[in-house]
Amino acid sequence: MHYDAVLAETVSIRGADDDEVEAYTARPMDGGSRGGVVVIHHMPGYDRESKEVVRRFAVWGYNAICVNLYSREAPGAEPDDAAAAARALGGVPDARFVGDAAGAVRWLRALPTANGKVGTIGFCSGGRQAFLSAVELDIQGAVDCYGAFVVGEPPEGFPVRMTPLADRVGELRAPLLGLFGNDDAHPSPDQVDELEKLLKEHGKTYEFHRYDGAGHAFFSVDRPSYRVAAALDGWQRVQAFYATHLTGKA
Amino acid sequence: MCTYSTEKLDVTASSGKGPDGWFPLRTATVYYDHPVHAPHDHTVNIDFLNPEQGPSARVAVELSLETARELLAALQVTVARAEHH
Numbered sequence: 001m002h003y004d005a006v007l008a009e010t011v012s013i014r015g016a017d018d019d020e021v022e023a024y025t026a027r028p029m030d031g032g033s034r035g036g037v038v039v040i041h042h043m044p045g046y047d048r049e050s051k052e053v054v055r056r057f058a059v060w061g062y063n064a065i066c067v068n069l070y071s072r073e074a075p076g077a078e079p080d081d082a083a084a085a086a087r088a089l090g091g092v093p094d095a096r097f098v099g100d101a102a103g104a105v106r107w108l109r110a111l112p113t114a115n116g117k118v119g120t121i122g123f124c125s126g127g128r129q130a131f132l133s134a135v136e137l138d139i140q141g142a143v144d145c146y147g148a149f150v151v152g153e154p155p156e157g158f159p160v161r162m163t164p165l166a167d168r169v170g171e172l173r174a175p176l177l178g179l180f181g182n183d184d185a186h187p188s189p190d191q192v193d194e195l196e197k198l199l200k201e202h203g204k205t206y207e208f209h210r211y212d213g214a215g216h217a218f219f220s221v222d223r224p225s226y227r228v229a230a231a232l233d234g235w236q237r238v239q240a241f242y243a244t245h246l247t248g249k250a
Numbered sequence: 251m252c253t254y255s256t257e258k259l260d261v262t263a264s265s266g267k268g269p270d271g272w273f274p275l276r277t278a279t280v281y282y283d284h285p286v287h288a289p290h291d292h293t294v295n296i297d298f299l300n301p302e303q304g305p306s307a308r309v310a311v312e313l314s315l316e317t318a319r320e321l322l323a324a325l326q327v328t329v330a331r332a333e334h335h
Contacts (some may be wrong), residue, residue, distance in 0.1 A: 001277065077305035078305075084310065085299070224290060
């Protein structure tokens with residue numbers, strides 16, 4: 001029988017500005033050498049389902065970690081209260097996210113079982129942040145799950161800080177996997193087309209999969225937006241993408 | 251996430267009741283987005299907050315679009331009556 005123990009726990013890591021931030025990690029206990037995955041939670045917060053995704057990656061054989069991006073606004077708060085507090089304050093500034101994600105990448109690479117390769121995956125607003133992480137950080141792959149405003153301007157008067165990243169596509173440093181629902185409005189199919197065009201123009205390595213009958217948040221098992229077929233195929237694409245880019249020696 | 255639309259207003263001389271009892275309200279955010287609990291893809295959500303008292307000083311509702319419309323009409327009627335009070 002295969003030894004499949006996984007350790008999952010809350011830890012404190014150093015993030016942006018060397019701040020101590022809360023994070024949830026899950027790691028296989030069978031030793032060896034393995035890649036790491038930074039999970040970037042959706043705008044509703046560092047919730048039970050985000051933690052389940054972290055454990056999923058550990059079961060797949062990766063060291064995984066998710067930083068509570070609302071650690072500063074709402075330490076110890078319930079995830080929905082923390083998300084409401086962060087929203088009222090205008091969301092997470094990009095520079096602070098990048099600092100927190102860099103801290104998570106450092107933490108993963110310092111583990112004794114690390115092979116040095118790290119990928120990111122983000123959902124919803126985290127999809128855009130996953131893209132940003134592949135621009136700003138030394139990582140080996142990024143997965144953007146329906147992130148809005150990678151291209152396309154936020155509406156006028158929009159109070160959450162989120163600037164498009166279209167002008168930074170040329171700076172992308174890692175392969176990108178994009179998973180999108182064709183019924184989504186943020187990002188719309190036209191915006192996904194636009195992003196794909198930019199990636200082609202800049203000669204970037206990317207892979208997009210787009211699902212009919214699925215809208216935003218089709219991976220969310222606890223919400224009506226969950227779409228079984230899209231989610232099952234999407235998880236297989238993620239597994240294959242990381243198997244290609246996060247295994248072996250760095 | 252999602253629709254990302256958020257309206258924010260200052261709230262004055264008003265109170266709400268949260269898990270620790272009554273508290274003064276300072277802000278309200280109103281947005282159409284995925285709910286945490288209501289059985290819809292999107293709902294009209296309102297968070298009444300008092301940031302000075304921390305994230306849990308919050309009165310939250312997630313309303314179906316139909317309910318939000320009815321609430322809006324009820325508020326209009328009530329506010330109009332109050333102005334003649």
